[in-house]
Amino acid sequence: MSLINSIRQRDRVFDFLAPQGAGDLDTRKGYILYMEDVSVSFDGFKAINNLNLYIREGELRCIIGPNGAGKTTMMDIITGKTQPDSGSVWFGQSMDLLKMKEPEIANAGIGRKFQKPTVFEALTVFENLWLALGGQRSIPRLFNRKLSAEQLARMDEVINLIGLSDLQSSLAGTLSHGQKQWLEIGMLLMQNPKMLLVDEPVAGMTHQEMDKTAELLKGLAGRHTVVVVEHDMEFIRSIAQTVTVLHQGSILKEGSMDQVQSDPKVREVYLGA
Numbered sequence: 053m054s055l056i057n058s059i060r061q062r063d064r065v066f067d068f069l070a071p072q073g074a075g076d077l078d079t080r081k082g083y084i085l086y087m088e089d090v091s092v093s094f095d096g097f098k099a100i101n102n103l104n105l106y107i108r109e110g111e112l113r114c115i116i117g118p119n120g121a122g123k124t125t126m127m128d129i130i131t132g133k134t135q136p137d138s139g140s141v142w143f144g145q146s147m148d149l150l151k152m153k154e155p156e157i158a159n160a161g162i163g164r165k166f167q168k169p170t171v172f173e174a175l176t177v178f179e180n181l182w183l184a185l186g187g188q189r190s191i192p193r194l195f196n197r198k199l200s201a202e203q204l205a206r207m208d209e210v211i212n213l214i215g216l217s218d219l220q221s222s223l224a225g226t227l228s229h230g231q232k233q234w235l236e237i238g239m240l241l242m243q244n245p246k247m248l249l250v251d252e253p254v255a256g257m258t259h260q261e262m263d264k265t266a267e268l269l270k271g272l273a274g275r276h277t278v279v280v281v282e283h284d285m286e287f288i289r290s291i292a293q294t295v296t297v298l299h300q301g302s303i304l305k306e307g308s309m310d311q312v313q314s315d316p317k318v319r320e321v322y323l324g325a
């Protein structure tokens with residue numbers, strides 16, 4: 053029996069373990085994401101093939117794998133962009149992500165950072181974060197509203213976290229590539245997501261920016277669950293707790309960086325040794 057099913061059945065037997073109401077995230081068993089027996093084909097090609105992936109709440113998980121291994125497709129399934137042909141995907145024990153649409157999944161607390169930064173270049177760092185608070189569709193109306201003390205405190209916390217407090221009045225268009233990436237992570241954090249999916253965060257960054265990004269992501273883990281897809285092995289080594297290697301749509305190996313790097317199959321298909 054699958055992990056999510058055995059947990060859910062046990063919850064039905066012992067009603068003191070009953071899942072919370074549908075809107076709440078139930079991570080009492082320690083897991084925030086369950087993907088079980090998930091498959092999806094595109095024109096007969098199995099991009100994801102019986103994938104089983106479990107992510108613990110608060111962990112920093114790195115996903116690596118060769119081009120075409122299914123990493124992006126896996127994130128598309130979690131965020132509701134792609135519907136799998138079979139399998140199940142649960143956020144906590146009570147939210148069936150396959151029954152939810154993309155915006156509902158985002159609202160439930162899954163934030164996704166795409167590879168390219170998409171900050172608003174003509175707005176300041178502060179305004180970008182303000183915009184990310186949401187609620188108002190039109191920019192003039194948004195900026196006419198006063199921020200509550202709580203919102204201001206949150207802005208302050210996030211600006212410090214992403215290391216841009218000295219640049220909060222600068223236009224986002226003047227930031228370096230790395231700073232734009234941090235700002236976008238900050239914009240996601242304004243929504244206080246429970247889980248962050250981060251796609252190739254250090255592509256195009258300088259070494260110094262990579263080090264700062266490593267510190268930022270390590271600092272987010274614990275309070276948030278962070279899933280990072282990345283090709284840069286030096287960067288992965290600097291942040292990795294558990295590494296999952298995807299290959300041909302399923303897990304080839306999962307473990308510590310040392311376990312993964314010394315695995316002959318991983319070396320053959322990914323590390324080129």
Ligand SMILES: Nc1ncnc2c1ncn2[C@@H]1O[C@H](COP(=O)(O)OP(=O)(O)OP(=O)(O)O)[C@@H](O)[C@H]1O
Pocket residue numbers: 094095099117118119120121122123124125126
């Ligand atoms: N919408 C789609 N239609 C057809 N084929 C697709 C679609 N999305 C993905 N694929 C195919 O599925 C396979 C997995 O792609 P995916 O982008 O998930 O891999 P990846 O591990 O993210 O690769 P990369 O490291 O290059 O980003 C690839 O062969 C890709 O061409």
